[in-house]
Amino acid sequence: CVGVGKCRRHEHGTMCPSYMVTREEKHSTRGRARLLWEMLNSSTLRKNGWRDESVxxxxxxxxxxxxxxxxxxxxxxxxxxxxxxLSHYYKHRLRPIHAYAFGLIHLWAQLAQFSPRLVNFVNHAPVTSGLVKKLIGVAAQRSMPMFASENFKTWFRRNGRARPPGAPGKNGRVVLWPDTFNNFFHPETAKAAVEVLEDAGFHVVVPDVDLCCGRPLYDYGMLDTAKRWLAQILTALRSEIEAGTPVIGLEPSCAAVFRDELTEIFPQNEQAIRLSQQTFTLAEFLKKFAPEYEPPKLARQALLHGHCHHKAIMKLDCDTELLERLGLDFEVLDSGCCGMAGAFGFEKNHYDVSVACGERVLLPEVRRAAKDTLIIADGFSCREQIRQLTDRQALHTAQVLEMAVNEGPRGPSGNLPEQKYVAYESRV
Ligand code: SF4
Ligand code: SF4
Structure with a gap:
């Protein structure tokens, strides 16, 4: 940090959402960089090193x-x-319970598969939901995301999509990454992606083994576990990586792990570098591997909110190009961070800042939009923030394409066009 203070702006762009709402130097990028510098360079100012409470x-x-x-x-x-x-701070110490609850969400989601409806019931029934939220440090105002009654990978196997290895689609083979969020909570997104990719002539494969990129682990500094899980992925995907099969990440923060964290953790590993180069968002993939694919038209209005990791690592250019080719009349919101940011906005100590971030631009714009306007947001947490704090639900780009494939250029008639595509409230 050279101290010019671009991170102290009050609007436009993403950096720095916490400063934009608190207006305190210590919650700006520069303030944090300064404290970290002192911690690493001055034992007088920061005596406790990696255990420093002000940092x-x-x-x-x-x-x-x-x-x-x-x-x-x-x-x-x-x-x-x-x-x-956080990895150093908690070395040989227990983390707060919410770190295990959210950081290890992949494991809890697997356990919940024994009876997703029962888990949803416990998480939402008036008496038990309060207890659960209190126990794991979730803000009382939040509602817990609901597990789908059937996860995407089970649906994919059940529908005979798991074809023998090597079976070609006319345009080739692609790995659809079944991230924890779209697999267990929003399988409709991944199903939509399968429909669209098959419509574009690709043979979709989904890894058989149970894997997670570990995105939630980084937020809690659980780097040893994250490294272990990434190593498992490199082993499980070895043949696809070596064959150069493209990998599509639907959840931007998970695609960003492969594009960013993976090579930071394994900088010299050839497989890691290749996977990082072979990972794409859906829009990037269609542009690179199906330049001739003409998506069906969808002539209506839309608002696009880009996930922060998407904007920072992959950029939105391919997405806006794809939406233009669809024929959408859309606006890209200068909405910065939605405020949910993984589990950040679920935690009770972060609720106010989370809502303030969302209320800066995104939530008022969503509320102001006509009720037949599509709200597009690829990030799980952005979609949760919109669902929990407005009367709208956002769609993933894959679902918007599916809507065009299934319903033609006008899409569904009437208000709340997303309703049929999200079906979220019927899971208890
Ligand atoms: S962190 Fe802020 S002050 Fe430091 S270089 Fe970046 S924008 Fe400038
Ligand atoms: S990661 Fe986001 S919230 Fe954190 S310092 Fe950077 S811009 Fe601010």
Whole structure:
């Protein structure tokens, strides 16, 4: 950090959402960078080193949005520094319970598969939901995301999509990454992606083994576990990586793990470098591998909110190009961070900052939009923030394409066109 203070702007771009709402230096990228510098360089100012409470306090409101990595002229990467700091801070110490609840969500989601409806019931029944939220440190105002009654991978196997290895689609083979969020909570997104990719002539494969990129682990500094899970992925995907099969990440923060964290953790590993180069968002993939694919038209209005990691690491250019080719009349919101940022906005100590971030631009714009306007947001947490704090639900780009494939250029008639595509409330 050279101290020019671009991170102290009050509007536009993503950096720095916590400063934009608190207006306190210690919650800006620069404030945090300064404290970290003191910690590493001055044992007089910061006697406790990696256990320094003021550094931890300043990093606590960092949403790990990676806005600074893209917007700061020095590309200060506070999300990575935060993960590194927390990894040292909690070395040989127990973390707070919410870190295990959210950081290990992949494991809990697997356990919930024994009876997703029962888990949803417990998480939403008036008496038990309060207890669960209190136990794991979730804000009382939040509602817990609901598990789908059938996850995407089960649906994929059941529908005979799991074809023998090597079976070609006319345009080739692609790995659809079944991230924890779209697999267990929003399988309709991944199903839509399968429909669209098959419509574009690809043979979709989904890894058989149970894998997770570990995105939630970084927010809590659980770097040893994250490294182990990534190593498992490199082993499980070895043949696809070596064959050069493209991998599509539907959840932007998971695609960003493969594009960013993976090569930071394994900088010399050839497989890691290749996977990082072979990973694409859906829009990037269609542009690169199906340049001739003409998506069906969908002539209506839309608002696009880009996930922070998407904007910082992959950029939105391919997405806006795809939406233009669809014929949508859309606006890209200058909405910065939605405020949910993984589990950040679920935690009770972050609720107010989370809502304030969302209320800056995104939520008022969604509420102001005509009820037949499509709200597009690829990130799970962005969609949760919109669902929980407005009367609208956002669609993933894959679902917008599916809508065009299934319903023609006008899409569904009437208000709340997303309703048929999300079917979220019927899961208890
Ligand atoms: S963090 Fe980046 S934008 Fe902020 S003061 Fe430092 S160099 Fe400037
Ligand atoms: S990661 Fe986001 S919240 Fe954290 S310092 Fe950077 S811009 Fe601010």
């Amino acid at each position: 931890k306090d300043a990093l606590d409101l960092c949403l790990a949005c990676k806005g600074c990595k893209a917007d700061c002229p020095m590309n200060v990467d506070m999300a990575t520094y935060k993960a590194e700091f």
